[in-house]
Amino acid sequence: MLYLNPKHMLNTRYQYLIPNFFCRTLSFANSFFPFSIKEWNKLDPSLTSNVSLSNFRNTLLKSVRPTPNSVYGACDPQGVILLTRLRVGLSHLREHKFKHSFNDTINPLCPCNMEIESTSHFFLHCLNFVTQRLDLMNELIALKPNLQNLDEKSLTNILLFGSKGFDLELNSKILKLSINFILCTKRFEQPLL
Numbered sequence: 001m002l003y004l005n006p007k008h009m010l011n012t013r014y015q016y017l018i019p020n021f022f023c024r025t026l027s028f029a030n031s032f033f034p035f036s037i038k039e040w041n042k043l044d045p046s047l048t049s050n051v052s053l054s055n056f057r058n059t060l061l062k063s064v065r066p067t068p069n070s071v072y073g074a075c076d077p078q079g080v081i082l083l084t085r086l087r088v089g090l091s092h093l094r095e096h097k098f099k100h101s102f103n104d105t106i107n108p109l110c111p112c113n114m115e116i117e118s119t120s121h122f123f124l125h126c127l128n129f130v131t132q133r134l135d136l137m138n139e140l141i142a143l144k145p146n147l148q149n150l151d152e153k154s155l156t157n158i159l160l161f162g163s164k165g166f167d168l169e170l171n172s173k174i175l176k177l178s179i180n181f182i183l184c185t186k187r188f189e190q191p192l193l
Helices: 032-042 053-064 077-088 094-099 119-124 127-143 145-149 152-161 168-185
Strands: none
Touching: 077 152, 077 168, 119 127, 119 152, 119 168, 127 145, 127 168, 152 168
């Protein structure tokens, strides 16, 4: 049963608020119950007034979970793992490791010394993977010739996620080319430590 705040028995947005604990210390304020109460009170009243537990859970999960990005039927488990790491910014690339303060990464500069080793640099510019990139771009242009006219950010996003404007078959082929490029570079063979 939901707690009804006696001060706000009228049908108002404050009806389902739970009174906060008095916290003398910061560690108690950050403990489970005081923290949970603060988070509950931040929720939208339409969510907290939900009578059904399953409706509450489903509505809450929709607002918290990100929309999954399709891999369009790619069947290479290792390739999909590496592609996902690039998508979320948690890969072996120095920019990603530098952002997350890995001990072995003192700067985000690529080993080719050209620029920061970002996802777009890896796919489009790194001097260490010229041959693999040439194969990728030739096959990509054979699939969809106007992709070569896109800016870096758009092309990188298509290589990572596909495009809603493309059909399933084209997106599948593009992501398989991306995974093949990732695996052929052997950039991600070492354990991510």
